[in-house]
Amino acid sequence: MWAYIVKRLLLTLPVIFGVAFVVFAMVRVIPGDPAQIIAGETATKDFVEAVRKDLGLDRPLLQQFASFMGNLLRGDFGRSIRSRAPVTIELAARIPNTLTLTFAGLLVAVVVGVGAGIVSAVRPYSFVDTAVMIVALAGLSMPVFWSGLMLILIFAVRLGWLPAVGTGSLAHLVLPAVTLGMATAAIIARMTRSSMLEVLRSDYIRTARAKGVGEPTVVNRHAFRNALIPVITVVGLQMGTLLSGAVLTESVFAWPGVGRLLVEGILTRDYPIVQAAVLVVALAFVVVNLVVDVLYAVVDPRIHYS
Amino acid sequence: MRRFLIVLATIVLTGALGFSAAAAPAVAPTRGGVLIVGSGTDATTLDGHLYTDAPTATIMDHITETLFELTPEGKVQPRLALSYSVAADGRTWTIRLRPGVRFHDGTPFDAEAAKFNLDRVLNPATRANWRFLIDRVTQVSVVDSSTIRLITNAPFAPLLAHLTHTGLAMQSPTAIQRLGADYARSPVGTGAFRFKEWVRGDRIALTRNDDYWGDKAFVDEVQFRVVPDDGARLAALEAGSLHVAVRVPPREIERLKGSRDVTVQLNESLRTIYAAFNVSRPPFNDKRLRQALNYSINKRAIVSSALAGTARVSDAPIAPNVEGYSKVMTYDWDNDRAEALLREAGFSRQRPLRAIFHHPSGRYIRDAEIAASIQGLARRVGIELELRTLEFGAYIALTSRPIEQNDIQMYMLGWGTVTGDADYGLYALFHSSQWPPVGFNRGFYKNPQVDALLDRGRTTVDQAERDKIYAEAMKIIMDDAAWLFLHSESQVTGFRKNVQGLIVHPSERVIATKAWLQR
Numbered sequence: 162m163w164a165y166i167v168k169r170l171l172l173t174l175p176v177i178f179g180v181a182f183v184v185f186a187m188v189r190v191i192p193g194d195p196a197q198i199i200a201g202e203t204a205t206k207d208f209v210e211a212v213r214k215d216l217g218l219d220r221p222l223l224q225q226f227a228s229f230m231g232n233l234l235r236g237d238f239g240r241s242i243r244s245r246a247p248v249t250i251e252l253a254a255r256i257p258n259t260l261t262l263t264f265a266g267l268l269v270a271v272v273v274g275v276g277a278g279i280v281s282a283v284r285p286y287s288f289v290d291t292a293v294m295i296v297a298l299a300g301l302s303m304p305v306f307w308s309g310l311m312l313i314l315i316f317a318v319r320l321g322w323l324p325a326v327g328t329g330s331l332a333h334l335v336l337p338a339v340t341l342g343m344a345t346a347a348i349i350a351r352m353t354r355s356s357m358l359e360v361l362r363s364d365y366i367r368t369a370r371a372k373g374v375g376e377p378t379v380v381n382r383h384a385f386r387n388a389l390i391p392v393i394t395v396v397g398l399q400m401g402t403l404l405s406g407a408v409l410t411e412s413v414f415a416w417p418g419v420g421r422l423l424v425e426g427i428l429t430r431d432y433p434i435v436q437a438a439v440l441v442v443a444l445a446f447v448v449v450n451l452v453v454d455v456l457y458a459v460v461d462p463r464i465h466y467s
Numbered sequence: 468m469r470r471f472l473i474v475l476a477t478i479v480l481t482g483a484l485g486f487s488a489a490a491a492p493a494v495a496p497t498r499g500g501v502l503i504v505g506s507g508t509d510a511t512t513l514d515g516h517l518y519t520d521a522p523t524a525t526i527m528d529h530i531t532e533t534l535f536e537l538t539p540e541g542k543v544q545p546r547l548a549l550s551y552s553v554a555a556d557g558r559t560w561t562i563r564l565r566p567g568v569r570f571h572d573g574t575p576f577d578a579e580a581a582k583f584n585l586d587r588v589l590n591p592a593t594r595a596n597w598r599f600l601i602d603r604v605t606q607v608s609v610v611d612s613s614t615i616r617l618i619t620n621a622p623f624a625p626l627l628a629h630l631t632h633t634g635l636a637m638q639s640p641t642a643i644q645r646l647g648a649d650y651a652r653s654p655v656g657t658g659a660f661r662f663k664e665w666v667r668g669d670r671i672a673l674t675r676n677d678d679y680w681g682d683k684a685f686v687d688e689v690q691f692r693v694v695p696d697d698g699a700r701l702a703a704l705e706a707g708s709l710h711v712a713v714r715v716p717p718r719e720i721e722r723l724k725g726s727r728d729v730t731v732q733l734n735e736s737l738r739t740i741y742a743a744f745n746v747s748r749p750p751f752n753d754k755r756l757r758q759a760l761n762y763s764i765n766k767r768a769i770v771s772s773a774l775a776g777t778a779r780v781s782d783a784p785i786a787p788n789v790e791g792y793s794k795v796m797t798y799d800w801d802n803d804r805a806e807a808l809l810r811e812a813g814f815s816r817q818r819p820l821r822a823i824f825h826h827p828s829g830r831y832i833r834d835a836e837i838a839a840s841i842q843g844l845a846r847r848v849g850i851e852l853e854l855r856t857l858e859f860g861a862y863i864a865l866t867s868r869p870i871e872q873n874d875i876q877m878y879m880l881g882w883g884t885v886t887g888d889a890d891y892g893l894y895a896l897f898h899s900s901q902w903p904p905v906g907f908n909r910g911f912y913k914n915p916q917v918d919a920l921l922d923r924g925r926t927t928v929d930q931a932e933r934d935k936i937y938a939e940a941m942k943i944i945m946d947d948a949a950w951l952f953l954h955s956e957s958q959v960t961g962f963r964k965n966v967q968g969l970i971v972h973p974s975e976r977v978i979a980t981k982a983w984l985q986r
Contacts, residue, residue: 193860197867200519205599206904215594243511245651254667310698317706325703326505326694328669415694415703417668425508430860 165466195430238437259418269342278353300347309413326415337414356388397453505709514651531636531656541788557622570639597634628888685983717775742951743910757948759808761798778954786955791889791937825878
């Protein structure tokens with residue numbers, strides 16, 4: 162098991178290197194001159210050229226890549242082109258916010274999604290099942306920039322129970338977490354339901370019921386645990402997505418997370434920010450995938466890694 | 468007179484919409500409280516000499532001060548300066564400084580400090596974006612502890628107006644030298660507020676400077692919060708999480724009329740929106756076609772529908788609060804004239820004029836909708852415009868190519884005359900020395916008469932004389948139809964009703980130095 166984890170972690174190195182190369186190349190093929198954008202649309206030609214030289218953008222691409230990788234190996238992401246502050250400072254300010262929002266959103270999603278999925282699966286094709294699945298479909302279909310605004314209008318503007326935007330307290334976290342969690346909850350609910358239905362039809366469930374085990378125990382102990390694997394996969398994938406930055410949710414709720422930093426970085430051609438943010442996100446994806454794989458073995462003893 | 472007109476225009480604008488602007492307070496101001504302003508983007512850097520964008524200027528204007536200031540009415544007046552004199556040669560400017568002023572870190576603001584700041588901006592190694600505003604200054608010298616002298620390489624009339632620019636503000640020399648690159652995260656000025664903290668992507672907080680040399684601010688603290696989404700920013704204002712929200716979407720104005728807690732205020736901006744023609748190649752090297760397009764567009768309709776009345780139809784290439792502005796003319800909507808001009812140039816409905824029209828999307832208020840309106844209106848006289856849009860970074864690169872490579876026919880852009888002086892609004896855009904990649908004359912306009920007038924406007928120190936020169940230059944430019952003249956934007960700002968005394972400056976800045984919260 163441990164050998165497996167170490168092997169997987171070592172495998173992340175080429176992945177990160179590959180990501181670094183792709184990002185480096187990609188930000189440089191986007192049309193638009195970064196020196197011009199950074200200098201501002203009203204900058205003089207001399208100023209633009211000075212900026213280009215400052216940033217090393219006048220050097221050959223391979224040379225730029227070599228120095229980028231060299232700095233990376235020393236843990237130096239460079240300075241943001243736009244703010245001239247170290248990229249590590251910019252990122253460090255955003256990562257805790259993104260983690261907080263991701264876990265809070267995921268908590269909402271798992272509690273609501275798994276709960277709704279089980280309720281649906283226990284009484285398939287009943288009124289409750291249909292109702293839950295319609296709500297799930299609605300949750301999945303609503304764009305967050307709309308549902309987020311609606312939540313703000315109801316709970317902040319009309320009722321005045323919660324702050325509308327920003328960070329600072331636990332109350333600030335509720336609306337963005339619910340907004341973010343709703344869409345994910347819908348996916349998890351649908352996955353839980355279909356997985357549960359499949360398990361509930363299997364022979365060992367019939368056997369359990371036949372030997373007189375009570376229905377709650379059948380559902381919770383025998384069925385649910387076996388239905389978990391696909392659910393964990395989905396949760397893992399969603400978590401990766403959330404970590405990479407729920408850009409729209411962050412924008413609506415003025416949540417200063419990695420996603421917004423990344424988008425602003427792209428719009429302003431802030432290469433160091435974009436490169437570092439994408440690397441961090443890629444790393445998060447790799448780690449989450451590993452955790453999911455390990456969880457499989459914990460949930461299902463039949464799975465062994467060696 | 469012009470000041471009167473602006474005030475009148477503001478009254479008419481707000482009056483027509485049934486709003487009362489945040490008027491002069493009827494009760495005495497109260498001290499205390501935290502004023503929270505919601506803006507769309509975070510600051511980029513807090514080094515006042517290095518920033519490039521208006522949202523950062525807003526914040527810097529509270530922390531730092533300039534030698535001269537541009538009042539909201541468009542007047543240049545001393546701030547950290549006391550007075551000035553200019554020698555007969557028009558090249559030597561002697562500026563007396565306000566005595567007894569100190570930076571927030573205790574460093575005295577004196578002639579040495581002023582020289583340090585101007586030299587820092589002028590030093591090419593600083594990479595100060597706004598250096599070009601004073602790059603005709605060849606020497607800054609200290610006369611005595613409270614007097615400096617600036618020498619320019621030629622008479623340069625806009626100098627004082629340029630010294631009002633936030634990018635040339637006075638910052639503490641000790642702090643800059645001590646902190647180096649980190650200064651950009653903890654600025655030190657002489658302003659009515661001192662820097663408290665910057666939570667990236669979230670907020671910047673400033674506290675009142677109780678040792679301020681002038682009238683002290685009323686609020687204890689002012690916070691600038693970043694709320695990128697226009698709808699969410701407005702909702703946060705309505706919920707009371709913000710006291711002020713910038714850039715309220717025009718379509719919301721009607722709904723907010725009924726609000727108990729929120730008012731909306733319209734203020735003119737220095738930003739002009741236009742569509743420039745590439746006059747260096749067909750089809751728009753033909754003046755008749757440029758005029759035809761100007762006549763075919765109903766600008767009043769665009770302003771009243773797409774912008775819900777929150778703009779002013781351009782009657783000059785610069786906005787009204789710019790020094791040197793005068794009303795020149797408008798191409799009033801006249802399809803018959805447009806069609807006659809088209810026929811004269813050899814086009815008809817059977818053989819329509821076809822052109823490609825580039826426009827940004829999401830950069831200026833409702834830019835894409837306005838481009839679509841222009842397309843629809845032009846079609847009525849038989850001009851077929853094909854719309855093309857690009858992300859703004861790529862868009863600027865495309866429109867800034869040198870003449871040999873620049874095959875753009877017509878494109879929409881905006882220009883904020885941030886110095887408040889006509890020189891910056893006309894020279895950079897219409898002088899033939901300013902073709903890309905040098906300057907911003909992106910339509911390659913060239914008229915020797917205009918060149919001569921703009922050169923004279925620069926070197927004539929007498930303002931009345933300058934006004935005349937610029938009026939003449941603008942008349943030629945408009946008659947040449949160098950642009951499709953559109954409108955100047957208004958700033959739409961939302962307030963909680965308890966906010967008093969806030970200034971919305973035409974340079975798109977919200978200033979809280981005299982603001983207070985009514986209990």
